[in-house]
Amino acid sequence: MVFTSDGSDWIATFAVGDAALPPSTTAVFLDVNCVTDRSRIPAGSMHRDTDSRSWLLSVRVPAGWRGAYTFIPSNAPLTVPEGDVSQRQWWIDFRRGAIGSFEGAAPDAEPQRLRTGAPPEGILTAETVELDGIPRRVGTYVPPVPGHGTVVLFDGDEVRRHRVLAAFDDPANAPARVLVVDHVSADGQERDVRASDLTANPRFRDDLLAYAGEPVTVGGCSYGGLASMFFALTRPDAVRGAACLSPSMWWHDEQGHDVPTLAKADNGGDVPILSEVGSLEWMMLDEVAAAADRLAAAGHPIRSGTFAGGHDWVQWRERLPALITELLVTQSRRAESA
Incomplete structure (x- = not known):
């Protein structure tokens, strides 16, 4: 992940290589918590770079951002059905294909001092x-x-x-x-x-x-x-x-x-x-x-x-x-x- 300053915000560029995705992949959705989601499919649709053999997308995040993200490959166009119930079920099914669970943090994100990742000692x-x-x-x-x-x-x-x-x-x-x-x-x-x-x-x-x-x-x-x-x-x-x-x-x-x-x-x-x-x-x-x-x-x-x-x-x-x-x-x- 690469961050570029854009005024008070950051532009975060995400990438995932072809090798990490199924061979049948024709589309990849970048799911960044509360930045891209099922209501903003175009904003999360990644673009394939043939030279680097990877999928890329840049999104805007606020100063101090820290959050989770994942990549969701598909072998079909990313088309959301109509209706809230149908959309929710489509999204649940779609996310089952996610590749990995990752975390990102902007350069100015506050360090997490309480949650260190160490196991509890009590x-x-x-x-x-x-x-x-x-x-x-x-x-x-x-x-x-x-x-x-x-x-x-x-x-x-x-x-x-x-x-x-x-x-x-x-x-x-x-x-x-x-x-x-x-x-x-x-x-x-x-x-x-x-x-x-x-x-x-x-x-x-x-x-x-x-x-x-x-x-x-x-x-x-x-x-x-x-x-x-x-x-x-x-x-x-x-x-x-x-x-x-x-x-x-x-x-x-x-x-x-x-x-x-x-x-x-x-x-x-x-x-x-x-x-x-x-x-x-x-x-x-x-x-x-x-x-x-x-x-x-x-x-x-x-x-x-x-x-x-x-x-x-x-x-x-x-x-x-x-x-x-x-x-x-x-x-x-x-x-x-x-």
């Missing part, structure tokens, strides 16, 4: 817990030098895969434990219950908080960010703070109610909420900003910001523990001054 155990009537795996991570407080993180499979737990090994800011929740049933049927768990589900919320047994700091990304906000707004007795990364504020229940409405958030609240969304998440920037403004107007202690990226664990793996740590430090200082 002890991770797991047990099967029934939440909302469905057994699933809940892990408990104890840092090498346990601190104070309990953290709850959603999407345990991604948390483990991206080694997020290692970010809590610093004894200066370590919690006493981190609970990581999986959203696949542990009854042998492997049912995916993520959507039902994380979309304003009071049964899941109350069962998980009861299992924790003490006030917690919650954090999550996407649907997990939405759930974190729901927990904070509806159970201030059991939640000390919430880190909400790219929260899916577009979600509404069958009656058209969003999470702030379901939580009666307009009545105010006092649980600190830290919310961030990627500057490239064009599909949800307005919803997240509107929700933050609404909560702030009602008196909730919320801070909303952006990071230079998309809907992407490459960003979340750093920003999630950073916000959680900020909340823990604030809680510790308040306890010391009390």
Whole structure:
């Protein structure tokens, strides 16, 4: 990947050689998280350079960008069907042919200091817990030098895969434990219950908080960010703070109610909420900003910001523990001054 400065942004040039692609390839799509996608197929269609025997494409990314990308070869023209349902299924099927999973970072991207890639050094155990009537795996991570407080993180499979737990090994800011929740049933049927768990589900919320047994700091990304906000707004007795990364504020229940409405958030609240969304998440920037403004107007202690990226664990793996740590430090200082 080659970066060329273009004012306040960067032009990133991506390349993939013929040798890395199937012999039948006639088209290649460059999938850069929230830069090219199924709604912008022409913008992600690579061009073959016969001299170098490779496929090339240049795209614009913001200053400080860091994100995931992949190459998707095809032996047919890249034609998206009409209709949202058909487009989504086409995209799912199309992405199954992706070649590799890569990461890129602009020259001015902030280094990731918390997520180093090293494995966590503490002890991770797991047990099967029934939440909302469905057994699933809940892990408990104890840092090498346990601190104070309990953290709850959603999407345990991604948390483990991206080694997020290692970010809590610093004894200066370590919690006493981190609970990581999986959203696949542990009854042998492997049912995916993520959507039902994380979309304003009071049964899941109350069962998980009861299992924790003490006030917690919650954090999550996407649907997990939405759930974190729901927990904070509806159970201030059991939640000390919430880190909400790219929260899916577009979600509404069958009656058209969003999470702030379901939580009666307009009545105010006092649980600190830290919310961030990627500057490239064009599909949800307005919803997240509107929700933050609404909560702030009602008196909730919320801070909303952006990071230079998309809907992407490459960003979340750093920003999630950073916000959680900020909340823990604030809680510790308040306890010391009390």
